[in-house]
Amino acid sequence: MQRITVSLDDEVAGLFDQIIRDQNYQSRSEAVRDLVRQAVETRRLEGSAETHCVANLSYIYNHRTRALAQRLLDMQHANHDLVVATTHVILDHSSSFETMILKGSVGKVRGLADAIRAERGVRFGAINLVSVDPNDHHDAPDDHHHHDLGHVSPHPG
16 A cells, blocks of 8 residues: 655645545545545546446436427337436426446446437436446356346446
């Protein structure tokens, strides 16, 4: 393990210490390690469209926007190989909140997410990507077979 030293002005250090307390970190080092891991992972995902990932896409949309609900559903069906699950929550008379669990290459997942967020009437879209490695390892010889629908495991970080 390598040790680094970081200097912060008093105001930023105080705000950071409050975050550490709020999120129940045991030390500044643990919090900084998580921030660095997140930055490294974000950079890694930005650089590789072929990396496998799982993702959560969340967005709010106005269901009264002409044919938007149907267009969103059509997009999900057209990308059924990426869409694992969706949840739909009615917020009020015109707004709905949807969250989609996606799985596939970063490029394809981002492409779908960008297309959905670009639809007129969709607002507040956000995506969280987590890289995974294909993992078809089985411990027992009589374990099941996947027929091209293998497991994925979190990327070690």
